[in-house]
Amino acid sequence: MATITTDDDDLWFRRALDVFEGARYPLHPVGSKLLHFMLDGPEGCDATISASRFEIRYGRNASRHRYLLHPAPAVVSELFRLADAPPAASVRARIGPGMVPWPFDARWLWMDATSTTVSIRIRDATGRTGHPAVDEPLPEAITPPAPRFVDLTSPLRCPHCTRPARRYRQLQDGWLVCPACHRSFAQALE
Numbered sequence: 001m002a003t004i005t006t007d008d009d010d011l012w013f014r015r016a017l018d019v020f021e022g023a024r025y026p027l028h029p030v031g032s033k034l035l036h037f038m039l040d041g042p043e044g045c046d047a048t049i050s051a052s053r054f055e056i057r058y059g060r061n062a063s064r065h066r067y068l069l070h071p072a073p074a075v076v077s078e079l080f081r082l083a084d085a086p087p088a089a090s091v092r093a094r095i096g097p098g099m100v101p102w103p104f105d106a107r108w109l110w111m112d113a114t115s116t117t118v119s120i121r122i123r124d125a126t127g128r129t130g131h132p133a134v135d136e137p138l139p140e141a142i143t144p145p146a147p148r149f150v151d152l153t154s155p156l157r158c159p160h161c162t163r164p165a166r167r168y169r170q171l172q173d174g175w176l177v178c179p180a181c182h183r184s185f186a187q188a189l190e
């Protein structure tokens with residue numbers, strides 16, 4: 001298997017930029033999986049692509065997710081295709097409902113490319129008409145939800161590391177995060 005180097009990352013980033021000038025790259029399984037994550041939830045996402053990172057913040061999640069850069073050209077190509085947008089450094093469009101090949105609902109898409117960064121923002125468009133105006137700036141970045149903690153009346157043992165704790169951070173989906181080992185688990189709370 002080839003070693004992934006920063007030179008490769010620079011290449012993938014330059015290819016992603018080429019897409020804004022009309023180049024197209026076919027969607028492969030890794031790219032379509034990533035697009036599925038980006039288009040799936042109504043909470044939307046903010047993605048940043050540069051020569052050093054491909055980072056996505058999903059609306060439902062406080063953490064930033066980092067991905068390898070090699071799917072970036074295919075992901076941007078497919079977004080251009082879904083938007084039916086001509087080559088341009090800036091894209092504003094309503095996309096979907098569609099398939100990538102997973103189904104996704106109507107989304108608003110903003111993409112801006114500069115020589116150093118590609119910014120992508122996706123927001124829910126179900127029940128909304130029209131689309132973002134051509135000259136509209138990127139929407140506000142997604143603000144991660146404030147961490148939420150639960151205080152238990154008696155200590156609870158983490159099922160992973162078995163350390164007991166009374167105070168746990170609780171994720172959006174209700175899972176608890178162990179303060180000792182940082183792993184999460186489902187727990188019914190009375």
Ligand SMILES: [Zn+2]
Pocket residue numbers: 158159160161162163178179180181182183
């Ligand atoms: Zn633990």
